[in-house]
Amino acid sequence: MSVSASISNKTFRMLALLHALPRAPRKATSAELKEKLANDGHKISKRSVERYLEELSSSHEFGAMLRCDDASQPYGWSIHSERNLSIPGMDAQMAATWDLVHRYLKPLMAKDALDKLDPVFREARSWFEKHRPIGKRYWSDKVAYVPRGFALQPAKVAPGIADQVYDALHRNRQMDIWYKDNAEPQRVHPYALVDRGAVRYLVVRFWQYEDYRHLALQRLRKVRVLDDEVDRAGDFDLDRYLRDSQMNLPYGETIEVVLNFKGRAGDHLYETPINASQSLQKLDDGTLLTAHLEHTQELVWWILGFGASVEVVEPLGLREEVADEVRRAQKLYKK
Amino acid sequence: MSVSASISNKTFRMLALLHALPRAPRKATSAELKEKLANDGHKISKRSVERYLEELSSSHEFGAMLRCDDASQPYGWSIHSERNLSIPGMDAQMAATWDLVHRYLKPLMAKDALDKLDPVFREARSWFEKHRPIGKRYWSDKVAYVPRGFALQPAKVAPGIADQVYDALHRNRQMDIWYKDNAEPQRVHPYALVDRGAVRYLVVRFWQYEDYRHLALQRLRKVRVLDDEVDRAGDFDLDRYLRDSQMNLPYGETIEVVLNFKGRAGDHLYETPINASQSLQKLDDGTLLTAHLEHTQELVWWILGFGASVEVVEPLGLREEVADEVRRAQKLYKK
DNA sequence: AGCGGGGCGACAGTATCTGTCGCAGCGATC
């Protein structure tokens, strides 16, 4: 009858319910769920929600992943996602992709964040298990990820810390934090999160201070999200902060770099360019690379790594910088 | 009645159907889907499957993601996953995590693989969009990922190539490949995939040849998966191959390395260790690192990157290697 | 033109679903 007809089809309501259920630490009462569904256009009585929940938890497919906290009176329902059901389901391509993603992230991502994704990876693995050709080599014996470069182990962040930090950031809430060995909490305004691979930093202003500080997440022992809003959240400009701050970040002025790669040291650049601006020129014994890059510590690092296989041709400043570093390094080994 | 009662509840059957639907390029007829569901213990008539599909495609939630190819007579149904529905649904923590994952993978993963994950990232983004505090800064303005090191752009792999390669690998099938500019296809036995970050290599044996070769995925112009099985797939040992091959991989003998980090250059090692074996010793002006590492090109690279901030103390062989490289590098800049 | 197969409408019995009502615990409060 009504134009935007309130859906009254069990299947879709059930799907909406499953989708609306909160993740394990949090929980929702049947009344709240009814409200949530109503907002999504699913008119339903509280009783039916209860019936659905009951049906789900006694079902074979979902019984295991539904939790009902019946300790306190308005029962709290939640979904604990050791398993995860996604539509569309797994297939060979997706399973392979997820497996790769897992390999990529493993050396890179902090364990607390990685753990959250486990249901997906598990689903991919179990797909391979299920569709394994009998008696044949397993998928994981056919794939290797051997990242280039040298990875440090991500710093260990105490469980739950990151969740609360994300929450405070997202909702613009102040926090009490217990930093390092301080016994007393300190109140901070969180503004941004900067991920440096192995370490995540939270950019904050301490209560009643004006300057911004960054705190490494692994040094937070405990946090509590408060109800007070962050002051002047709109004034903070992350991009500007990153460029201006003393975080030792790889930002610098853009320069035109010319590098001479000796022998075949630069061959890989043809297929995996530095960036879109690069151009290559074949030399008698080597390759000449020209590219626009930001002059950063990381750039110097990268060049130094090549040792004698790369010579900086231009700009002169960079050439001097590298030459100086090499000279001083050489002194370390001089007899 | 029966012990493992065949489920006859519309909701669960519908869920199973959604889960059983193949992804867009492939498709399934209603009869096939009926079979699939039967295997999962869902007894259902073909007619009902048809009815379900019809209902889904006319529904508001799923109509957009269901495709019916009615060109040929047994209709082919598929699900094209521009959107994705996962249970449990998004919440702040998961959205934040997925957003981070996206940032991690973007500079690292080839575009063809990354595209496959887009539905998930899109879901996370739209969660933020939906729950954005009114008039406040967007989530993406609060988070930055500034990876350490210097990343090359992943090589571009033609769309669909990787999918077929994964498929052949998983099902142990031979392939016809069109490599580089060769007009004629060549028949290969695929054995393994080695991901080096920017480049993925396929380890194969060419038809009627004995030795293993590796082919960079981005150089495959076209592939066709055949029905013939791979020869002697069980004999191939990826780990051994990686260690023995000439792929220039970072494998080497394990050595005990002692490095002298000058000044504060080694401070980060306290929180982000190299590996579990490391031990640190505070010096007057620096840090002494002792660790068990594999002696590889990547290790030398890493050490060279520090320039004059790191001195190799032991082993002597490594010290000589680094010293020699530095010496030769210095000559490049000598007047 | 005939044939086979698949989509789809129809049907009717049945199983299921839904909102309402009311009772019985269970805390909390006074």
Next chain:
DNA sequence: GATCGCTGCGACAGATACTGTCGCCCCGCT
């Protein structure tokens, strides 16, 4: 300790929806 409010849950009955079967008809193929 009694009362009050709230919540879970059983019951109910009307209405609704679901299911498998059957058969027609369209379409492509021979």
